[in-house]
Amino acid sequence: MTTLYVSAAEREPQKIVAALRQVIEGRSNATGAFTLTASATATTVTHASCAPGSVVTFGMPQTANAAGALATTYILAADVIKGQFIVTHASATMTDRTFGYRIC
Numbered sequence: 001m002t003t004l005y006v007s008a009a010e011r012e013p014q015k016i017v018a019a020l021r022q023v024i025e026g027r028s029n030a031t032g033a034f035t036l037t038a039s040a041t042a043t044t045v046t047h048a049s050c051a052p053g054s055v056v057t058f059g060m061p062q063t064a065n066a067a068g069a070l071a072t073t074y075i076l077a078a079d080v081i082k083g084q085f086i087v088t089h090a091s092a093t094m095t096d097r098t099f100g101y102r103i104c
Helices: 015-023 066-071
Strands: 031-035 041-044 056-061 084-088 098-103
Touching: 031 041, 056 066
Parallel strands: none
Antiparallel strands: 031 098, 041 084, 056 098
16 A cells, blocks of 8 residues: 655645554555566566665565466565666566565
């Protein structure tokens, strides 16, 4: 689940408190989903929260084909850079190998 976005110029306390409560409850904007690129061995995923030193966790397959690809799919620390990360995986023609992820 994503959290409310509060701009730096926000002055309404109720909006600020609502956003903080959502963060305390575990919500985050540093989540998403990616689909492995068909007939390739790497997939680049862009996300503004990504930076060197970030830990990208995935493993929630959203399709049966993604569950089958889990054992051969990984992200190296060196492939996590500003604004993106690269997922290495086995090549397959399937177009529905979709995973959820979170950036910490």
